[in-house]
Amino acid sequence: MFGIYIHIPFCRKACHYCDFHFSTSLNYMDEMVDAICKEIALKADRVSGTAGSIYFGGGTPSILPATALQKIFQTLEKHFDIATGAEITLEANPDDLNAAALKTMRALPVNRFSIGVQSFFEEDLRWMNRAHHAGEAIDSIRRSQDAGFENLSIDLIYGYPLLSDEKWESNLATAISLQVPHLSSYSLTVEPRTALAAAIEKRKEPAPTDAQSAEQFRMLMARLQSARFEHYEISNFALPGQYAVHNTNYWRGVPYLGIGPSAHGFDGHTRYMNMASNATYMQALLRGQLAEERELLTDHDRYNEYVMTSLRTMWGLDPELVISRFGRSYHDYLHTALGKLGSNDWLISGDGKIKLTTEGKLYADHIASELFKVDEE
Incomplete structure (x- = not known):
């Protein structure tokens, strides 16, 4: 759905x-x-x-x-x-x-x-x-x-x-x-x-x-x-x-349509962003055109979004899902990045998932950024 x-x-x-x-x-x-x-x-x-x-x-x-x-x-x-x-x-x-x-x-x-x-x-x-x-x-x-x-x-x-x-x-x-x-x-x-x-x-x-x-x-x-x-x-x-x-x-990365000025949509690979201008939006639609920009997400983008969004939820980040969606290299990168975070009271592992502790929720954005993969030059 x-x-x-x-x-x-x-x-x-x-x-x-x-x-x-x-x-x-x-x-x-x-x-x-x-x-x-x-x-x-x-x-x-x-x-x-x-x-x-x-x-x-x-x-x-x-x-x-x-x-x-x-x-x-x-x-x-x-x-x-x-x-x-x-x-x-x-x-x-x-x-x-x-x-x-x-x-x-x-x-x-x-x-x-x-x-x-x-x-x-x-x-x-x-x-x-x-x-x-x-x-x-x-x-x-x-x-x-x-x-x-x-x-x-x-x-x-x-x-x-x-x-x-x-x-x-x-x-x-x-x-x-x-x-x-x-x-x-x-x-x-x-x-x-x-x-x-x-x-x-x-x-x-x-x-x-x-x-x-x-x-x-x-x-x-x-x-x-x-x-x-x-x-x-x-x-x-x-x-x-x-x-x-x-x-x-x-x-959870489910596709959705974005309708209306400034709305975003996502089809699983491409982000659609409508213009944040009422006048521009309405004028384009009157001509039968869409007032949107498109961004094709790279694997790095999609991996980083998954890290950010999954860690924010009680269901957590699933390393096995990282393998199935992005490949073994991303799983290995995640494992290395987790090791660099070192020992702290921010993350717990259970049922094969990585989740934030109560204290870790205070640092969710920082923790996610430490696990992000940067686009290679």
Whole structure:
């Protein structure tokens, strides 16, 4: 099975930390939906088989009216075989999930929400420049559950200056009490060309610290483990059997289509990257053309991606799979690179897999980079 990712590039407000592609102007929403539908038709021959997941990301997909979402679904159903019971996720802001919106959503194929909560504290949401209020975050979760949407994920951010350890513990306790089966949590990253980066550069805001981020990541792991959540990927936690199908397939190298401006797709060997410009994207599709660039991945690229993604998951890195996908030379290189890492408490071996320990998860990117293979000159 393959996945389909659809990027909806609209938001009501620009969060101070966000560098994703979006526009706060909604003037060309209808034209964008038309362009997305045209791209779906043009890429219908890129994949074969059945779509096991569809993911609406952004931006803020929940900003779209139900009629626009229905038009996209009808186009998808026309061009692809979609599995019965496929996971269909819509990223949503809490302020969009009011009673009327949830009623219309019940008539759509959407069966999972990923809700951008970020924090349950009002002052933190204002600091982030989020569009919703703290009360809306809790209410949107409860309303969704009451409307029959039990497959929910929420996002929380840690490691920012306003977040004390006590507030972080409170955020986690609230999430657990709301009985959401999936939680994604990310350390605040200061991205270039964001409002937060500018404020830090002008010394209007303090920069986040690695020490705070590490401590709150440890708190996150311990607190959710005690609540029976499985830490199945560095930033993702789920109750048993509630893993995100779409994102899990990313980490396992399953092919997926990328639709919409800035979206990426992958067919197993080639990466497709759409232009991160609404105007360029729409103009190209109006001409019946794709606004994308292609990158043919080398064996080194694919090996390095496998190392990075597999180590981030609880299933770990499989040396036997390295042999079957890339050959004995890559297995030997991996063995040598592991030896150079030396003795530490970052990695464990079991069931033939190499996995990160709890402490190793703090250094996942560094460990992966030490196992990467550099292209030969």
